[in-house]
Amino acid sequence: MIRFEGVSHRYGAVEALRDVSFAVPAGTLLVLLGESGSGKSTLLRTVNRLIAPTAGRVLLAGRDVAAGDPQALRRGIGYVIQSVGLFPHRSVGANVATVPGLLGWEAGRIDRRVDALLELVGLDPAAYRDRLPATLSGGQAQRVGLARALAADPPVLLMDEPFSALDPATRRGLQSALRRIHAETGKTVLLVTHDVEEAMVLADRIAVMEGGRLAAEGSPSALLGAGGPDVLRRMIRPELLAFHRLAAIPAGTGAVPGPVSGAPDLPEGASMREALLLMLTAGADRAALPGEPPRHLPLAAILAAAAGEGPV
Amino acid sequence: MRALPALAPLAVAAAAAPALLGWIAAAPNRLLSPRVVPLPESATLAWAAFHAALAVLLLAAARPRPAWLAELAAVAAAVALLATVGLGAAGAVPAGGIARAAPAAGAWIGLLALALATATAASLRGGSPALPLLAALAGGAVLGAAGWLDALSLAREAEGRAPEILAALAGHVGLSLGALGLALALAIPLAALSLRARRIEAGFLAAASAIQAVPSLALFGLLIAPLAALATAFPALRAAGLGGIGPAPAVIGIAAYLLLPLARGLLAGFRVAPPDLVEAARGQGLSPRQVLLRLRLPLGAGVVLGALRLAAVQAVGLATLAALVGGGGLGAIVFQGIGQLAADLILLGVLPLLALSLLADAAIGALAGLVPGGRRA
Numbered sequence: 001m002i003r004f005e006g007v008s009h010r011y012g013a014v015e016a017l018r019d020v021s022f023a024v025p026a027g028t029l030l031v032l033l034g035e036s037g038s039g040k041s042t043l044l045r046t047v048n049r050l051i052a053p054t055a056g057r058v059l060l061a062g063r064d065v066a067a068g069d070p071q072a073l074r075r076g077i078g079y080v081i082q083s084v085g086l087f088p089h090r091s092v093g094a095n096v097a098t099v100p101g102l103l104g105w106e107a108g109r110i111d112r113r114v115d116a117l118l119e120l121v122g123l124d125p126a127a128y129r130d131r132l133p134a135t136l137s138g139g140q141a142q143r144v145g146l147a148r149a150l151a152a153d154p155p156v157l158l159m160d161e162p163f164s165a166l167d168p169a170t171r172r173g174l175q176s177a178l179r180r181i182h183a184e185t186g187k188t189v190l191l192v193t194h195d196v197e198e199a200m201v202l203a204d205r206i207a208v209m210e211g212g213r214l215a216a217e218g219s220p221s222a223l224l225g226a227g228g229p230d231v232l233r234r235m236i237r238p239e240l241l242a243f244h245r246l247a248a249i250p251a252g253t254g255a256v257p258g259p260v261s262g263a264p265d266l267p268e269g270a271s272m273r274e275a276l277l278l279m280l281t282a283g284a285d286r287a288a289l290p291g292e293p294p295r296h297l298p299l300a301a302i303l304a305a306a307a308g309e310g311p312v
Numbered sequence: 313m314r315a316l317p318a319l320a321p322l323a324v325a326a327a328a329a330p331a332l333l334g335w336i337a338a339a340p341n342r343l344l345s346p347r348v349v350p351l352p353e354s355a356t357l358a359w360a361a362f363h364a365a366l367a368v369l370l371l372a373a374a375r376p377r378p379a380w381l382a383e384l385a386a387v388a389a390a391v392a393l394l395a396t397v398g399l400g401a402a403g404a405v406p407a408g409g410i411a412r413a414a415p416a417a418g419a420w421i422g423l424l425a426l427a428l429a430t431a432t433a434a435s436l437r438g439g440s441p442a443l444p445l446l447a448a449l450a451g452g453a454v455l456g457a458a459g460w461l462d463a464l465s466l467a468r469e470a471e472g473r474a475p476e477i478l479a480a481l482a483g484h485v486g487l488s489l490g491a492l493g494l495a496l497a498l499a500i501p502l503a504a505l506s507l508r509a510r511r512i513e514a515g516f517l518a519a520a521s522a523i524q525a526v527p528s529l530a531l532f533g534l535l536i537a538p539l540a541a542l543a544t545a546f547p548a549l550r551a552a553g554l555g556g557i558g559p560a561p562a563v564i565g566i567a568a569y570l571l572l573p574l575a576r577g578l579l580a581g582f583r584v585a586p587p588d589l590v591e592a593a594r595g596q597g598l599s600p601r602q603v604l605l606r607l608r609l610p611l612g613a614g615v616v617l618g619a620l621r622l623a624a625v626q627a628v629g630l631a632t633l634a635a636l637v638g639g640g641g642l643g644a645i646v647f648q649g650i651g652q653l654a655a656d657l658i659l660l661g662v663l664p665l666l667a668l669s670l671l672a673d674a675a676i677g678a679l680a681g682l683v684p685g686g687r688r689a
Contacts (some may be wrong), residue, residue: 021623049593050591050594050595071598071599072597073487073597074594074595074596075596076597076598079592079595081588081591081592081595082586083586083589083591083592085588085589085591085592087589087606087607088589088611089610089611098596098598099596099597102596102597102598102602139519142524148596158595208535264360309519
């Protein structure tokens with residue numbers, strides 16, 4: 001869906017991007033992970049042409065983004081930024097309606113779309129449609145920002161540190177909302193973050209950026225394993241590496257058949273990290289998986305996965 | 313609500329000045345010096361109304377509630393003072409004769425004190441003084457239209473020169489609006505381009521600042537030679553009214569002066585919208601023009617209107633000098649009055665000038681009240 005081909009960018013003497021090449025398959029949620037100044041935001045902004053690469057090209061659905069009208073390109077790509085950037089003098093509804101309005105949709109269709117989107121991001125349309133952005137909490141504002149980005153149903157969503165300014169509880173709520181929306185809509189999502197844990201929770205694929213270069217690209221569990229790039233070990237406390245890696249491994253991969261009594265029940269789609277936390281809380285050495293036939297996850301399977309053994 | 317202590321001395325001054333220095337000065341003809349005469353009985357009622365309004369003003373100074381009461385009282389006192397002078401003059405000199413009557417020094421000082429009281433009360437309320445001062449001028453105009461001021465030499469002068477003054481007023485409005493329009497036509501595109509390139513912004517501001525360093529009359533004078541040459545070279549331009557002498561150098565010169573306040577105001581206004589908000593808007597697919605019209609202009613409307621207000625008042629003031637390069641306007645009346653040492657004639661030029669300036673200020677102020685965030689203007 002998105003393909004970077006030898007993308008480089010210079011700001012004067014600073015090389016922000018150096019020969020970055022990789023592809024993001026359609027429907028994938030790819031996280032661009034890196035420290036400050038690694039070039040991850042710059043790379044994101046080459047996709048909607050807010051930045052023009054000084055060398056290389058970016059293909060979107062097979063077409064070079066540098067060809068054609070930049071405004072038309074951007075109206076076909078959702079864009080969410082950390083500070084949200086809602087227009088302060090327009091209502092929530094008018095903000096969400098920005099791109100459909102630019103595309104000339106008729107009023108009734110825009111109204112229906114705005115309400116559907118506010119519901120999708122978990123805000124009651126009747127209560128929020130006419131409010132001004134200043135009256136919203138940070139989390140609510142970012143939900144509106146997400147709704148605005150999705151308004152014209154773009155196939156691609158670009159998110160630049162969308163949850164970084166939020167408190168941890170709000171951030172977790174929005175992360176799960178994004179996962180749900182991604183599963184429901186099948187959008188191709190490119191999300192920039194410096195938070196390894198967030199990357200593990202959200203990503204189908206992770207591209208790690210370092211000094212303007214692509215350091216590694218792969219599945220979350222593979223990157224946090226033994227062969228992963230060194231930069232990740234700098235970005236988190238090393239003793240937490242294995243713990244975060246577990247967030248990317250579904251609990252089901254280590255399951256063994258057979259019922260178990262007196263053990264906590266895992267929710268649908270839980271990760272190994274959630275299973276470990278549940279066992280710690282309950283003081284159990286195994287947890288029951290939902291569904292039939294009965295299966296359970298022993299603590300040993302989690303330890304094996306954390307050590308990089310077993311199926312990933 | 314705090315008291316308005318500054319108002320009490322002004323109210324006392326407005327009461328004391330005419331009582332001590334006289335209300336009316338009369339002369340048997342225009343060659344003899346006027347002398348202060350006692351206030352005739354014909355003005356007793358207006359005199360009482362004046363003191364009643366001053367009493368209300370003192371009361372409002374002690375207990376400013378409602379907030380507009382002090383302004384209303386000051387304006388009412390000023391109008392009553394004018395009525396006292398007008399009706400008193402009618403009793404002091406015979407109608408239709410060659411004897412002349414004018415406000416005495418005391419009356420002038422009283423009017424000045426009340427104008428100051430009005431402006432003070434307005435700014436203590438947090439409002440613009442333009443509207444109440446305009447109301448006082450309008451009150452004076454109503455008195456004049458009703459014939460209450462007919463006995464004053466100023467009214468007799470005005471009667472004879474009404475068509476001339478109206479033409480000068482119309483010319484002045486034309487000069488001011490023409491200059492403001494020309495300056496906006498230059499400043500808006502330049503400010504918009506400045507957002508894209510720092511070099512354009514630096515050049516724009518440097519040029520606008522450099523113009524301010526040239527004395528205004530010198531600039532008008534400097535424009536005469538090139539404009540005259542242009543008009544000679546291109547007869548079509550001359551036919552369109554362009555020439556070295558006349559309104560053209562004045563309009564161009566005034567517009568050049570307005571560039572700096574407009575440039576600063578527009579650039580500051582356009583930058584009220586934070587950069588990340590502009591970035592988000594661009595990312596949604598808004599074109600540069602849409603970013604300007606939908607984001608920068610509404611968010612910066614207060615600052616932009618503030619600059620427009622300043623520029624409009626400056627334009628009205630600078631247009632007075634147009635008369636010196638043959639451009640007409642109210643300046644022509646004022647300079648004629650100065651040349652003839654005719655105080656009444658000078659006033660006939662200055663009063664409409666004052667009204668025009670206050671009107672421009674109040675009109676743009678009212679506009680600023682309508683836009684969100686515009687009250688800062």
